[in-house]
Amino acid sequence: MSDANARIDALVKGNDVVLFMKGTALFPQCGFSSRAIAILDHLGVSYETVDVLQDQEIRQGIKEYSDWPTIPQLYVKGEFVGGSDIMMEMFESGELKTLVGADA
Template sequence: MTDDTQARIAEVVNSADVLLFMKGTPLFPQCGFSSRAIAILDRLGVEYATVDVLQDQGIRQGIKQFSDWPTIPQLYVKGEFIGGSDIMMEMYEEGELAQLLEDKGVAKAA
């Protein structure tokens, strides 16, 4: 993977307070894990952005190296890698994800 791809990913990661790299879009997730991740973010009521990795092969492969995490979806909060859908689900159920978003000052969706 090129440094250019890494730079693009870093730029995207820092472009939104909450960013989800996923397969598909929030309206049409292309896998169950991406669908679950969107459902969690929607329930938490925060503003978030998404990147459809199916639209860009470079990002699809590059994000796995960027985070050193083998699967998609991947959640970032204020530029920090949080985890995939299983970690999101665990943190959501424990109330940790809502607390993290609050601690980081993430805006609620309008």
């Protein structure tokens, strides 16, 4: 396991909800990351973020880790959920609220 892969694995398994994104929760650097943050904030769930723009190894490594080509990427309880489009579909259906255990 590469160093980046090990770091990603530790982040995914060490946080109930983690979003790999471009930018930060306070300053998203793309529309998809901004939408993902808006969804999580609306649900009122506690989450961690990882700014892939700050670390090229993580930026490339997360795509290989999940076998998913785009960012943002959401993980809940160690499992890959998807990107912002999947998050939006799951949010609209109520499935994401249930998955993250939100009270919203």
